[in-house]
Structure formats: structure tokens, C-alpha cells
Amino acid sequence: MSEIYRASTTAPVNIAVIKYWGKRDPKLNLPTNSSLSVTLSQADLRTHTTASCSSTYPKEDTLLLNGSPQDVSGARTQACFRELRALRKQLEDSNSSLSRLSELPLRIVSENNFPTAAGLASSAAGFAALVRAIANLYELPSSPTDLSRIARQGSGSACRSLFGGYVGWEQGSATDGSDSVAFQVAPASHWPNMRAVILVVSAAKKGVSSTTGMQTTVATSSLFAARANETVPRRMAEMQKAIQEKDFEAFGKVTMMDSNSFHATCLDTYPPIFYLNDVSRAAIKVVESINAAAGKIIAAYTFDAGPNAVVYYLEENEKEVAGLFKAAIGEKDGWKCERGEKVEANGANLEKIKEEAGVAVELLKDGVSRVILTGVGEGPVKTGETLIDEKGEPIL
Numbered sequence: 001m002s003e004i005y006r007a008s009t010t011a012p013v014n015i016a017v018i019k020y021w022g023k024r025d026p027k028l029n030l031p032t033n034s035s036l037s038v039t040l041s042q043a044d045l046r047t048h049t050t051a052s053c054s055s056t057y058p059k060e061d062t063l064l065l066n067g068s069p070q071d072v073s074g075a076r077t078q079a080c081f082r083e084l085r086a087l088r089k090q091l092e093d094s095n096s097s098l099s100r101l102s103e104l105p106l107r108i109v110s111e112n113n114f115p116t117a118a119g120l121a122s123s124a125a126g127f128a129a130l131v132r133a134i135a136n137l138y139e140l141p142s143s144p145t146d147l148s149r150i151a152r153q154g155s156g157s158a159c160r161s162l163f164g165g166y167v168g169w170e171q172g173s174a175t176d177g178s179d180s181v182a183f184q185v186a187p188a189s190h191w192p193n194m195r196a197v198i199l200v201v202s203a204a205k206k207g208v209s210s211t212t213g214m215q216t217t218v219a220t221s222s223l224f225a226a227r228a229n230e231t232v233p234r235r236m237a238e239m240q241k242a243i244q245e246k247d248f249e250a251f252g253k254v255t256m257m258d259s260n261s262f263h264a265t266c267l268d269t270y271p272p273i274f275y276l277n278d279v280s281r282a283a284i285k286v287v288e289s290i291n292a293a294a295g296k297i298i299a300a301y302t303f304d305a306g307p308n309a310v311v312y313y314l315e316e317n318e319k320e321v322a323g324l325f326k327a328a329i330g331e332k333d334g335w336k337c338e339r340g341e342k343v344e345a346n347g348a349n350l351e352k353i354k355e356e357a358g359v360a361v362e363l364l365k366d367g368v369s370r371v372i373l374t375g376v377g378e379g380p381v382k383t384g385e386t387l388i389d390e391k392g393e394p395i396l
């Protein structure tokens with residue numbers, strides 16, 4: 001009896017439009033405010049994970065990411081393994097015909113379809129895929145909500161990657177975190193024409209990690225309390241309404257203001273944290289010019305804990321938004337994909353905005369190393385494509 005049990009999934013990246021920044025419990029990753037994100041298409045950005053277990057494996061659990069062994073001894077990964085094993089054990093205890101998979105070592109193999117060097121936060125897709133793949137392996141009846149509670153302990157933002165479309169994360173109030181879960185605000189099909197262009201900005205060195213940064217903000221920023229207690233609760237309601245009504249102007253305004261508010265608390269942290277650089281600010285300037293030329297908000301920028309810009313827009317404005325960036329930035333990796341080829345460089349509009357944003361356009365051209373064109377997408381998908389063969393060996 002040396003069976004190799006295997007199950008695979010893919011999981012998406014999500015980019016928040018109302019940011020999670022601050023923990024009231026760092027061990028359980030319980031946040032100081034609710035947040036909301038858009039799940040991005042897995043055709044462009046995803047983690048593919050195969051989870052397996054077998055009595056033939058060495059005793060230690062292992063994880064291979066893009067071919068490199070990862071440390072799984074950290075409290076966050078251990079919490080995910082522990083919770084999932086406990087759920088499997090419950091099933092086994094109530095049904096003696098089930099194999100005792102909860103007692104076997106895990107071997108996990110993961111791959112991202114996007115360049116790690118791009119500096120895109122991959123922990124959300126990574127932990128969502130890890131949790132979903134093990135849940136599939138253990139044949140757990142758990143809902144995405146239940147799994148979001150577990151993935152949250154791996155990385156806070158990962159809980160939102162268990163759903164597709166427009167996804168909230170309720171901060172909750174229970175001390176055990178039982179009510180701090182993700183929920184779907186609307187499926188991707190509700191507002192399917194939401195698109196995003198990601199401007200990957202080459203950062204000279206790695207900045208402060210989200211985990212460390214947010215702890216320092218909570219401890220030192222005086223702007224932070226107003227953000228968590230007043231600003232975000234109001235914006236969560238406004239954002240959900242904007243999504244229900246498919247009101248891009250409201251969606252865009254709240255997105256940009258919330259990104260600015262989050263980065264303001266970073267600057268108000270002591271010592272200050274700078275995630276935005278001159279190229280990021282140039283992207284802001286160009287988005288403002290695009291909106292001024294349109295006479296309304298048709299593009300919305302947002303930035304996570306790094307200089308990359310994510311600009312949301314609706315498909316019908318592709319030429320005005322992505323096309324303008326294509327003309328401004330010029331030939332870069334990412335425009336060459338099928339979708340990128342379709343985007344028409346909008347040189348005429350570029351000439352118009354150059355009058356007031358000429359310097360910003362130059363900065364973008366030099367500072368953006370690649371672009372990723374994507375849009376709203378679905379949640380994790382179970383797949384038959386395995387990264388571990390029938391002998392239990394990784395397929396590299």
C-alpha cells in the first residue's frame with residue numbers, strides 16, 4: 001500500500017481597491033479594517049499547485065515553488081497545514097472507510113505563470129492555491145468561505161483569492177477570527193468588462209514587506225485610526241454600491257482615494273515608508289490627464305506595497321486608457337501578447353496630454369519595465385493538470 005494521492009488547482013491574484021493595512025491580531029492575520037478587491041484573470045496571472053501525500057514520502061512536509069524548495073516551518077504555512085489536517089481528521093474519525101491521509105506527509109509543488117522578478121505580490125494566489133489544493137486532496141466539504149478563514153492565516157490578502165469577481169473581506173470582531181472571512185460582492189459576470197493594465201516599475205531594491213510595514217503603521221501613525229475607523233467603513237459601503245450599480249466613476253474615485261489614503265498612512269509611519277516612487281507618481285499624473293481629457297473618470301490607479309501601478313478601466317475605454325499608455329511607454333514586454341497586439345497605440349491623445357504631463361510621460365517610458373494586460377476573472381479552478389507524477393516525483 002504505497003499509493004500517491006494527488007489533487008491540483010489554480011488560484012488567482014487579486015488587487016485591492018480598498019486596502020487591507022493593519023492587523024489587530026498578527027498571529028491570526030485579523031485586520032483592523034475590512035477590504036475589497038478585484039480578482040484578476042488566471043489566463044494572465046495565476047498559481048498552479050498540486051498537493052500530494054503518501055506513506056512513501058520522507059516524514060517532513062515539503063513545498064517546491066518554481067523549482068525551488070521553500071521553508072514550510074513558518075507559523076503561517078504551519079497554521080494552514082494544521083487546520084486542513086484537523087478537518088480531514090474529523091472526516092476520518094466519522095468514517096472509518098476513509099484512508100488516513102491526515103497522518104501522511106505532504107508534498108506540494110507550485111508554479112506561477114508570471115515572472116517572479118516582476119515584484120507582483122504572489123502570496124495571495126500562492127496561499128489560496130495551497131489551501132484549495134490540500135482541501136481538494138483531502139476531499140473536504142468546506143466552502144470557499146471556510147477556506148478563506150484558513151488562507152487568511154497564510155497571508156491576509158489570500159483569503160480574497162478564494163472567490164472570483166469582486167470580493168470583500170469582512171474584518172469581523174471575534175477574537176478567534178471565526179467571522180473574519182471573504183465574501184463575494186458580485187461575480188465576474190456581473191461586471192465582466194472591467195480591465196486592468198499593470199505597469200511593472202523596476203524597483204532598485206526590495207522595500208519594506210507588507211507584514212512589517214503595516215505593524216509599524218499601526219504602532220506609529222496618527223492618521224491610521226481615522227482611516228481604519230471612519231474612512232474605510234464609509235468607503236466599503238460606497239464601493240459595494242458602485243459595483244452593484246456598475247458605476248465606474250464612483251468605483252474609480254473611491255479606488256484612487258483609498259490608494260492615496262493608504263500611502264498617506266505609510267508616509268505618516270515613523271520611520272516613513274515610501275512605496276511610491278517618481279515613476280509611480282508619473283502614472284498617477286498620466287491617469288489624471290486621461291480623465292481630464294475624457295471629462296470624467298475612465299481610469300483609476302491603485303498601488304500596493306511597491307511602486308507598480310495597477311490601472312483599472314472598462315473595456316470600452318481600452319483605446320483611451322491602455323492605448324494611451326501603449327503610445328506613452330512604447331515597446332515593452334507585455335504588449336506583444338494577443339490582447340496587447342489588439343490595443344491600438346493612441347498617439348493622437350498622447351500629443352494632447354503631453355502639454356501638461358510631458359515630464360510624466362518621459363518618466364514612464366524610462367521607468368516601466370513591462371506591462372501586463374488583464375481583467376476581472378474567476379476564482380480557483382480544479383484542474384487535472386498535475387505537477388507531480390504517479391510516482392510522486394515533481395514534474396518540472
Ligand code: DP6
Pocket residue numbers: 015016018019020021029035121123154155156157158210211303304305
Ligand atoms: C497593500 O496580505 O501581503 O497589498 O497578511 O502580512 O501576509 P500579510 O499581508 P499581505 O498584505 C497586503 C497589503 C496590500 C493591500 C491589500 O492587498 O489589501
